[in-house]
Amino acid sequence: MNMRTVAHRAGVSSATVSRVINGSPLVNPKTAEHVRRVIEEMQFIPNPIATTLKYGWSRTYGLIIPDITNPFYPDFLHSFEELLVKIDHELMLATVGSSADALVHSIRRMLMRQVDGVVLLASEFDTRAVEPLLTRKVPVVTADRRRAQQGISDVAIDFEGGYLQAIAHLASLGHTDIAFVGGTRGLRTSMVRLTAFRRALEAHGIPVQQALLREGDYRVEGGEAAARSLLAQKERPSAIVTANDLTALGVVRELHRAGLHLPQEMSVVGLDDIAMSDLLFPPLTTIRIDRRQIAAACIEALEYTKANLSKQGKRFSVEATLVVRGTTAAPFRARRRSAPSGA
Amino acid sequence: MNMRTVAHRAGVSSATVSRVINGSPLVNPKTAEHVRRVIEEMQFIPNPIATTLKYGWSRTYGLIIPDITNPFYPDFLHSFEELLVKIDHELMLATVGSSADALVHSIRRMLMRQVDGVVLLASEFDTRAVEPLLTRKVPVVTADRRRAQQGISDVAIDFEGGYLQAIAHLASLGHTDIAFVGGTRGLRTSMVRLTAFRRALEAHGIPVQQALLREGDYRVEGGEAAARSLLAQKERPSAIVTANDLTALGVVRELHRAGLHLPQEMSVVGLDDIAMSDLLFPPLTTIRIDRRQIAAACIEALEYTKANLSKQGKRFSVEATLVVRGTTAAPFRARRRSAPSGA
DNA sequence: ATGAAAGCGCTAACAA
DNA sequence: TTGTTAGCGCTTTCAT
Numbered sequence: 001m002n003m004r005t006v007a008h009r010a011g012v013s014s015a016t017v018s019r020v021i022n023g024s025p026l027v028n029p030k031t032a033e034h035v036r037r038v039i040e041e042m043q044f045i046p047n048p049i050a051t052t053l054k055y056g057w058s059r060t061y062g063l064i065i066p067d068i069t070n071p072f073y074p075d076f077l078h079s080f081e082e083l084l085v086k087i088d089h090e091l092m093l094a095t096v097g098s099s100a101d102a103l104v105h106s107i108r109r110m111l112m113r114q115v116d117g118v119v120l121l122a123s124e125f126d127t128r129a130v131e132p133l134l135t136r137k138v139p140v141v142t143a144d145r146r147r148a149q150q151g152i153s154d155v156a157i158d159f160e161g162g163y164l165q166a167i168a169h170l171a172s173l174g175h176t177d178i179a180f181v182g183g184t185r186g187l188r189t190s191m192v193r194l195t196a197f198r199r200a201l202e203a204h205g206i207p208v209q210q211a212l213l214r215e216g217d218y219r220v221e222g223g224e225a226a227a228r229s230l231l232a233q234k235e236r237p238s239a240i241v242t243a244n245d246l247t248a249l250g251v252v253r254e255l256h257r258a259g260l261h262l263p264q265e266m267s268v269v270g271l272d273d274i275a276m277s278d279l280l281f282p283p284l285t286t287i288r289i290d291r292r293q294i295a296a297a298c299i300e301a302l303e304y305t306k307a308n309l310s311k312q313g314k315r316f317s318v319e320a321t322l323v324v325r326g327t328t329a330a331p332f333r334a335r336r337r338s339a340p341s342g343a
Numbered sequence: 344m345n346m347r348t349v350a351h352r353a354g355v356s357s358a359t360v361s362r363v364i365n366g367s368p369l370v371n372p373k374t375a376e377h378v379r380r381v382i383e384e385m386q387f388i389p390n391p392i393a394t395t396l397k398y399g400w401s402r403t404y405g406l407i408i409p410d411i412t413n414p415f416y417p418d419f420l421h422s423f424e425e426l427l428v429k430i431d432h433e434l435m436l437a438t439v440g441s442s443a444d445a446l447v448h449s450i451r452r453m454l455m456r457q458v459d460g461v462v463l464l465a466s467e468f469d470t471r472a473v474e475p476l477l478t479r480k481v482p483v484v485t486a487d488r489r490r491a492q493q494g495i496s497d498v499a500i501d502f503e504g505g506y507l508q509a510i511a512h513l514a515s516l517g518h519t520d521i522a523f524v525g526g527t528r529g530l531r532t533s534m535v536r537l538t539a540f541r542r543a544l545e546a547h548g549i550p551v552q553q554a555l556l557r558e559g560d561y562r563v564e565g566g567e568a569a570a571r572s573l574l575a576q577k578e579r580p581s582a583i584v585t586a587n588d589l590t591a592l593g594v595v596r597e598l599h600r601a602g603l604h605l606p607q608e609m610s611v612v613g614l615d616d617i618a619m620s621d622l623l624f625p626p627l628t629t630i631r632i633d634r635r636q637i638a639a640a641c642i643e644a645l646e647y648t649k650a651n652l653s654k655q656g657k658r659f660s661v662e663a664t665l666v667v668r669g670t671t672a673a674p675f676r677a678r679r680r681s682a683p684s685g686a
Numbered sequence: 687a688t689g690a691a692a693g694c695g696c697t698a699a700c701a702a
Numbered sequence: 703t704t705g706t707t708a709g710c711g712c713t714t715t716c717a718t
Binding site: 012013014015016019026027028031050051052053054055056 | 703704705706707709710711712
Binding site: 396 | 710711712713714
């Protein structure tokens with residue numbers, strides 16, 4: 001069934017049907033009403049594929065994420081999809097892990113489906129992979145690259161603001177030996193988080209202790225390993241700040257295993273505020289990143305970039321807010337092996 | 344850029360280009376090779392939208408889920424998407440909560456995009472909502488409706504098998520007062536799970552105690568409330584079996600709050616095996632439902648139904664397997680207020 | 687082995 | 703205010 005069938009039945013031309021469906025004011029209200037009735041009667045559903053073919057756009061945005069299994073992304077996806085429905089767009093989803101090949105293929109598939117824009121949440125990627133998008137004038141939005149270029153906007157999270165709040169909180173409790181368990185070595189976003197943490201410490205006049213810095217992998221295992229290593233050394237921290245919640249969960253788990261009581265014997269701060277944080281015992285103090293805000297920023301970025309393809313993209317920033325729950329408390333001096341050195 | 348451009352550049356017709364791209368054997372290998380080179384040179388990407396318009400299919404399957412935020416679904420989605428990529432299909436995702444309206448709209452949007460089939464994981468829905476799909480010969484796959492009809496296949500989880508294993512495990516530990524915290528009242532799947540639990544008890548000769556049955560909501564809160572209520576009554580169970588892991592998490596949380604020691608003072612069994620189960624302390628004993636298997640069954644069901652649209656759909660079953668971890672142990676008699684009644 | 691051309695459903699420019 | 707029609711890119715039938 002198509003518009004011609006409907007038009008025929010309604011005794012008008014397909015152009016009129018098209019106009020009615022698209023709410024053109026150039027139709028006689030009587031005719032319009034009649035056509036609408038026929039459409040209803042015939043249960044006609046228009047085929048936007050034809051329009052896509054004609055104009056080359058699809059009211060579809062692509063979303064590329066590394067791993068839907070990381071609890072951060074379902075939350076993001078939820079908000080993103082909700083917002084897309086509101087602006088009457090479809091979602092084309094691809095998960096690519098950390099495979100450069102998968103990324104290239106996903107982008108190709110999105111191009112084939114004529115997406116109107118792509119949000120690329122994979123933190124690391126070969127710039128050449130997005131070139132086919134740029135060539136074909138498809139706007140791109142990246143996350144946390146902290147850099148815009150022609151046709152590419154970026155949505156960055158204000159890690160520094162978040163860590164600043166966390167350190168303020170810990171410092172006010174009396175902590176000075178604060179460890180950091182970062183992300184996977186070599187990722188840009190890991191470096192960004194580490195730098196933000198260092199700056200936050202410095203802003204509070206707390207010296208950065210090299211011996212309290214660890215790398216993780218944004219997963220539970222990395223947190224466990226780092227905690228194990230921190231506990232093994234003489235100069236233990238009294239608080240551990242992490243690069244994300246899964247890492248924090250691993251830290252907490254390992255701390256439990258070592259028989260430490262939280263938060264009395266060790267404070268822990270996560271980052272993300274995944275649902276699980278609140279289910280943990282004790283519930284995790286963490287820096288919340290509002291997925292809704294990120295999703296909204298991504299869509300705003302998409303539309304901005306689409307409208308300004310010839311210009312440099314724009315940089316968007318999303319704030320991070322400390323949520324104090326149960327894993328932070330004043331340090332338990334008796335247990336500490338070292339006295340605070342500075343400040 | 345289109346096939347004509349490529350054809351022109353290669354000195355052939357667009358028909359030949361099409362044949363080369365689709366691997367038709369009717370082209371001279373030399374010509375084919377040359378055309379391939381030109382395609383590569385021009386970075387040509389074909390536009391499958393045109394094919395969709397021409398033939399009415401899209402190599403796209405729709406997936407409708409209630410809530411991506413429930414940790415069961417990201418796992419499922421991950422497997423589903425992986426399998427789709429393998430068969431070179433796209434995913435069109437919609438999350439509909441429990442809104443009947445959202446379901447109707449999602450289905451309409453999928454129809455507009457010419458999906459080749461729809462997997463509908465929303466447990467409850469108005470049959471009229473799927474009629475537009477059936478009318479237009481779009482195959483449908485449901486989950487846990489335990490019923491097939493023309494154009495609709497069903498993928499069911501073998502809850503009974505799962506609960507049978509759980510009860511066998513608990514019974515062998517010496518439990519006889521086994522409570523059940525079910526799903527949301529009125530949902531078909533809640534009834535199915537409850538029935539499966541009852542049958543499993545009966546199969547082991549353990550009488551069903553009405554006073555140990557509770558309703559939940561498939562979320563943490565429901566588990567907490569049910570646990571509170573179970574602890575409040577005189578005849579406490581020694582073990583609690585739940586309708587899903589989130590419920591079990593709520594139960595465990597409430598038990599912790601009440602100062603009970605797990606698993607000594609209460610055994611708990613979940614269902615799903617979400618990632619969090621293993622992170623809990625103690626790690627949750629649960630009935631694993633393999634998302635990969637479900638995803639594979641859904642796709643098999645989709646293809647079967649598509650190929651047999653005129654016939655009754657098929658019913659698929661996916662097994663459930665007990666994973667024994669840390670929340671089950673022999674009952675702690677001293678603490679119990681009632682003696683086992685039967686068996 | 688290759689090419690010409692029709693037609694999928696829709697929209698908008700143009701005609702009436 | 704309404705209708706006619708070209709054309710978006712592709713595949714396939716038919717012709718050569």
